[in-house]
Amino acid sequence: MFNKFFKFLFGYVIIRIYGRGAERFLNICLRRGMDVWDVFPRKNGIEMKLSVDAFKRIRPVAFKCGVRVKMLEKRGLVFTARRYGKRYALFVSILLAVTLCFVSSQFIWLVEINGAEKSDIDDIIASLDSVGVRSGAWKGSLPDGDEMKRAIINGSDHIAWAWVYIEGAKARVEIYESIIPPVVLDRETPCDVVASCDGVIKKINVKNGEGLLKEGDAVSAGDVIVSGRVPVYKEDKPEEYMFVHSMADVEAYTSEKKTGDYKLYYESRTPTGRRGRRLSVEFLGKIFPLPFFGGGYENFDSEERRHELYIPFFGYTGVALDVIEYDEVNVNREPISTETALEFAKNDLEGKISKELTPMSVLTDEKLEYEKTDNETIRVTLEMNFVRNIAVEQPLGGE
């Protein structure tokens, strides 16, 4: 790449050698130390690239070998500058654009945070802001990397390591989150065992504490099943209480119900081939929309892309092009039977209910009902009955 850059910088010419002595011409050029590359065989001769310096020295070589030399093209900055030498406005504009890019790259215009999955992004942004890392901040005013790292780590409990990489006008924040250790069961704090949801107790096994309910009793969510406040009786003494960490396995019959609206048709989207594109330029942290061509579609799919302008050695310049492409689509509705819609609804509702269940829940019964709300929609209700553990520990006095 550098080789190509320097060749372009100093300029080169593409020549074609005609005649029987083309190989001899090439050999003499090489012996005289001329810079030759990209040699291609052509009809009645050879085509090659030569440096400008070498080109000035080929006349005697061509005469010696009896070949004819034809210059096909001149390339490089020297020739380009000569061609556009009088276009002062163009040069000033280019100079201005380069200067603007350079000045723009001295500020932070984009803060990119990677690796934060459990941590609160707002906390990280606030921590960065407290040390001056924000959009529009001058890079010279930023503190050193360790200080930024400390601010991020101290601002959140879940971050083990962080670093801010300054890449041109972009501050890339890499976050490594700590692995949260499993909660150690606390057997010292006094607590009750309460019901996590409504149900009827099927089986109860009290390991610690005083059981208040028995098998067959109905419970509502939050009802105390086993109390951590255990009375102690001593002769000739008033009743006293000791507070324990109560534990129990409580299996109960519970019911979960979900309802949803489902369509009696299947929607397919076929691209028509018509496309529209909305462009906007992001510069100095602001977005400037460009005129919108195409579009106005009734149904469309869209895709967003972002192109950032990088300059070698400076990195991101703070200039980016945001592209939103719109593809017009034909929406086709194909009617489906009620049975098919019910099957889809059942799978969907089962999925929703299963997300709220505790592990080891056993399904005992389920019931699916539906009603038509209009010609294209049905309202489906799925009721699933389970036997599951509903015991949850709650500190004494807590609600």
Next chain:
Amino acid sequence: MKKSFSEILSDAWGVPKDVIMNIPRMTISGNKEIYIENHKGMILYTDTEIRLATAAGSVRILGKNLCIKRIRAEDALIFGDFLSLEYQN
């Protein structure tokens, strides 16, 4: 076969022959690229045949779409779809 003085010297000192005897050294990558060092110049150049002079005779490369990407007085980098490579004395 009688050995030349430089060959005897190379065998005695254990120095690679291409260093002392100036014989060609070729690096071939598949059938797409040949890098040849210690050549003595171009004899023939077409898009199906390249013949280079070397101290060990001429090297003939046959193939399709042959081209020289870079060439200097001592080495050359040749691209193309090679079919054969042979020495000719």
